[in-house]
Amino acid sequence: MAMHFSEREYTQRMDRLTAQMREEKLDAILLFAQESMYWLTGYDTFGYCFFQTLVVKSDGSKVLLTRSADLRQARHTSNISDIRIWVDRANADPSVDLKDLLNELDLLGARIGVEYDTHGMTGRTAHLVDRQLMNFCEMIDASALVGKLRLLKSEAEIACTTEAAHLADLALDEAIRLTKAGANEADILAAMQGAIFAGGGDYPANEFIIGSGADALLCRYKAGRRTLSEHDQLTLEWAGVSAHYHAAMMRTIVIGAPEPRQVELFEACREAIQAIELVLRPGNTFGTVFDVHARIMDERGLARHRLNACGYSLGARFSPSWMEQQMFHAGNPQEIEPGMTLFVHMIIMDSESGFAMTLGQTYLTTEEAPKALSRHPLTLLTA
Numbered sequence: 001m002a003m004h005f006s007e008r009e010y011t012q013r014m015d016r017l018t019a020q021m022r023e024e025k026l027d028a029i030l031l032f033a034q035e036s037m038y039w040l041t042g043y044d045t046f047g048y049c050f051f052q053t054l055v056v057k058s059d060g061s062k063v064l065l066t067r068s069a070d071l072r073q074a075r076h077t078s079n080i081s082d083i084r085i086w087v088d089r090a091n092a093d094p095s096v097d098l099k100d101l102l103n104e105l106d107l108l109g110a111r112i113g114v115e116y117d118t119h120g121m122t123g124r125t126a127h128l129v130d131r132q133l134m135n136f137c138e139m140i141d142a143s144a145l146v147g148k149l150r151l152l153k154s155e156a157e158i159a160c161t162t163e164a165a166h167l168a169d170l171a172l173d174e175a176i177r178l179t180k181a182g183a184n185e186a187d188i189l190a191a192m193q194g195a196i197f198a199g200g201g202d203y204p205a206n207e208f209i210i211g212s213g214a215d216a217l218l219c220r221y222k223a224g225r226r227t228l229s230e231h232d233q234l235t236l237e238w239a240g241v242s243a244h245y246h247a248a249m250m251r252t253i254v255i256g257a258p259e260p261r262q263v264e265l266f267e268a269c270r271e272a273i274q275a276i277e278l279v280l281r282p283g284n285t286f287g288t289v290f291d292v293h294a295r296i297m298d299e300r301g302l303a304r305h306r307l308n309a310c311g312y313s314l315g316a317r318f319s320p321s322w323m324e325q326q327m328f329h330a331g332n333p334q335e336i337e338p339g340m341t342l343f344v345h346m347i348i349m350d351s352e353s354g355f356a357m358t359l360g361q362t363y364l365t366t367e368e369a370p371k372a373l374s375r376h377p378l379t380l381l382t383a
Contacts, residue, residue: 002077003042004243005156010079013040014060016149021058027110028057028102029142032125033118034318036146037064038244043078045070046318048120051086051094051128055101063105065098095128099136113142119320147325150315152339157245157315158364161341163201165247165362165373167240170195172249172376179234179253179383185210186225192238202241205322209237209250216252216356217349219307231256235356237345244316247373248343250360253381261350265302265357266380269346272296272310273359273378276344280363280370286332293328293346302348311344314362340365341373 003010017040021029031037034048041054041062052066063082064074074083084101086094102108112133116126133139153161174191189210196202207221212228216235228234232255239248254262275292293310297303313324326334328344336342345360359378363370 002044003079004160005042007079009154009156010041012154013149017056017146018058018060020145020149021056021113024113024140024142024145025111026058026113026140026142028055028105028107029113029145030055030098030115030129031146032115032120033146034120035150035244035316036115036118037078038316038318039146039150041078041080043074043080044244045073045077047073048318051125052120053098054080055098055105057105057107063101065094065101093128095125095132098129099132102133102136107137109137111138111140113140113145115143115146116141117143117325119318144325150324151313151326151334152337153315153341154339158339158341160243160245160316161247161314161362161364162373163242164240164245167196167199167201167242168238168247168249168362169240169375170199171238171240172251172374175236175251175253176381176383179228179255181228181230181232181255181383183228184225185212185228185234188234188236189225192236196240199240200242202244204239204241204246205244205317205319208239209235211235214354217351217354219347219349219358228255233262233356235358237358237360239314239322241322244318245341246314246317246322247341247362248314248322248345248360249362249374249376250345250347250358251381252356252358253383255383258380258382259355261353261355262357263380265348265350265355266359268297268300268302269348269357269359270378272346273344276310277363277370280336280342280344280365281368282336282338282365284336286326286328286334286336287330289328289336289344290330290332294330297348302350305348305350307347310346311342311360314341314343336365338365338367342370
């Protein structure tokens with residue numbers, strides 16, 4: 001089997017899951033999130049674009065229901081021994097196969113958790129599953145159960161994230177080397193992703209963000225490439241990735257002499273991140289982090305130019321997003337604990353002046369001060 005962690009690691013994860021299931025009085029859980037399956041068993045695929053689920057009982061036994069295309073994938077990458085196949089055919093309804101499987105597992109009338117809030121559970125899939133199971137068992141929305149367990153990273157997971165951060169640094173090295181007037185975004189993007197691949201890393205769970213000129217004010221990927229001008233700005237958001245574990249970074253590089261407004265925006269970003277470093281520790285919440293960000297931006301008159309979130313938890317994720325469920329936004333009561341890998345980003349998009357400024361990196365939380373996983377300083381990058 002091609003697995004990234006030890007048998008002991010997977011056993012500990014299963015023990016944590018079943019203990020939580022017993023606490024919430026769940027007889028079984030239906031995992032539809034690919035990252036949940038990967039975390040628990042090593043199963044590594046993009047086949048979650050089709051119907052598949054991992055049934056886990058409270059005694060730790062598990063059965064994967066998937067398509068024939070993923071049979072060998074599951075055998076090769078996971079510790080799942082019981083794999084069932086639903087057959088592709090006209091008018092196929094794999095929820096019927098799921099109901100039959102649950103009946104075989106003696107789960108009639110059981111209390112079963114379901115991961116609804118995931119990219120592996122489409123609206124149609126949810127409709128089919130609900131229709132088949134609503135009179136068969138008691139269904140509980142357990143979308144956050146595994147996600148909360150995954151917030152705290154093991155030493156092996158931290159090692160993967162640390163390696164991912166190293167790869168992210170290599171990508172920034174390439175961006176700094178290539179960014180200048182006359183450079184093409186395509187070359188910069190290719191070099192950044194190439195550095196990660198050459199270092200043994202993986203594809204990210206979502207596209208890198210790259211945009212210059214007016215597109216530097218976008219914080220989403222868009223198709224198309226541009227050549228940088230003598231006075232320009234380039235916004236980049238990317239992640240190093242190792243064994244699907246992500247360490248994200250974000251920077252806006254100024255081409256030419258920085259304008260006073262650009263310097264002002266950068267200083268606001270740096271001040272906010274430095275202030276967040278003082279609260280990114282046990283005893284505070286994710287909401288506290290956002291409050292610090294909002295206070296500093298608003299005091300500088302940037303309320304209308306900032307976002308309503310300033311980061312999120314990172315881990316092993318699959319497309320279309322490398323974000324875990326917990327975000328830094330107003331009122332989030334999630335407590336900060338040691339062993340979390342958290343991406344803090346400052347994003348200012350001043351559409352009035354036409355200037356963008358971003359600054360972000362991934363941290364490992366500890367008992368005291370957080371540890372920045374990047375070797376790059378929080379300085380204004382110019383070319």
